[in-house]
């Protein structure tokens with residue numbers, strides 16, 4: 190006792206230092222503000238709410254509502270201030286809770302790899318992807334696209350009529366398959382695969398934080414999953430031309446509300462006041478956007494999307510797709526066949542065994558609507574748009590456009606290089622001048 194008192198009255202130097210340092214750390218920990226969400230004044234996309242039973246799994250703060258909502262005008266966030274935190278590039282590290290979600294901001298967007306599929310001779314598209322991906326802050330690997338004519342009859346899957354399918358669709362299918370086979374062969378935990386004409390919002394990383402929260406909430410992820418998107422998904426369909434929600438598909442419409450499958454497929458993670466969603470009169474797709482407030486985005490169970498602009502596969506998902514769309518059979522174009530796998534799976538949830546068919550290998554597919562990847566139509570010859578279809582020979586486009594993307598990375602390359610204000614595809618000229 191005496192000894193202790195003596196130490197308190199006359200502490201040795203290192204004890205004093207230790208105590209002071211300890212208090213500083215305590216003060217730091219106590220007073221550091223926790224920001225589970227992005228600063229809503231910069232990206233008004235903070236309200237995530239998931240339908241039960243996923244709500245319990247929703248990350249803390251998933252229901253925070255945003256303070257500001259200057260979304261009425263439908264324009265981009267008030268202004269891009271150069272002193273505001275940059276939401277793109279390698280310096281953006283995320284603000285999500287739980288913090289392991291912030292792994293989606295890494296150099297491969299939280300996946301093991303990112304593959305871009307495209308014909309090697311389309312150097313124009315490779316140049317553009319090199320710039321947009323590095324300026325946004327991620328790294329891609331190329332997988333060479335394939336020309337249909339180079340595929341011998343013997344290599345064409347069971348069930349394929351190559352005349353009906355077209356050589357170009359066959360080539361596209363093979364390009365995707367080669368990317369998917371890399372996931373399986375290299376035993377990657379996951380990969381994002383995209384087509385070579387992709388565009389996205391410069392704020393892709395903050396968007397993916399929301400997507401990861403949604404994916405975890407919808408499939409009830411356990412804590413500390415190996416993937417920041419949770420561990421139960423097979424396919425994350427991030428870029429598509431549009432889709433209806435699965436409960437609205439013909440085979441599901443008549444099911445009773447308390448059906449197990451209906452309850453599963455109705456799950457939605459709603460992102461409200463998302464400034465990266467275009468105004469209502471501009472957003473495109475197959476659902477009735479006007480039935481919900483402007484600037485709403487959903488992470489939801491996949492119905493049957495059209496187009497495979499960009500999708501992620503887990504290792505498990507890649508094995509299912511390589512089996513179902515190549516080794517086992519192929520019935521149509523790649524995008525329809527991938528959608529058909531998801532659709533068979535979702536429509537057999539809760540169905541009695543005799544009606545469930547092959548259950549679509551129980552593939553767990555999630556989508557984002559409106560999508561966060563979309564194909565860019567570059568300025569110049571319109572015939573350059575697609576390597577699958579031939580379009581509008583001779584016609585020229587004056588300015589590049591991408592549907593559904595507000596701050597198009599492709600149209601803001603110059604601004605990202607120069608550090609100047611981002612341009613929205615949807616703001617009118619007067620408002621862009623005033624801000």
Ligand SMILES: *[C@@H]1O[C@H](CO)[C@@H](O)[C@H](O)[C@H]1NC(C)=O
Pocket residue numbers: 292293295296297298299300301378415416417
């Ligand atoms: C990014 O995060 C994912 C998930 O944790 C990981 O698998 C991947 O290797 C990371 N990428 C890089 C470049 O570190």
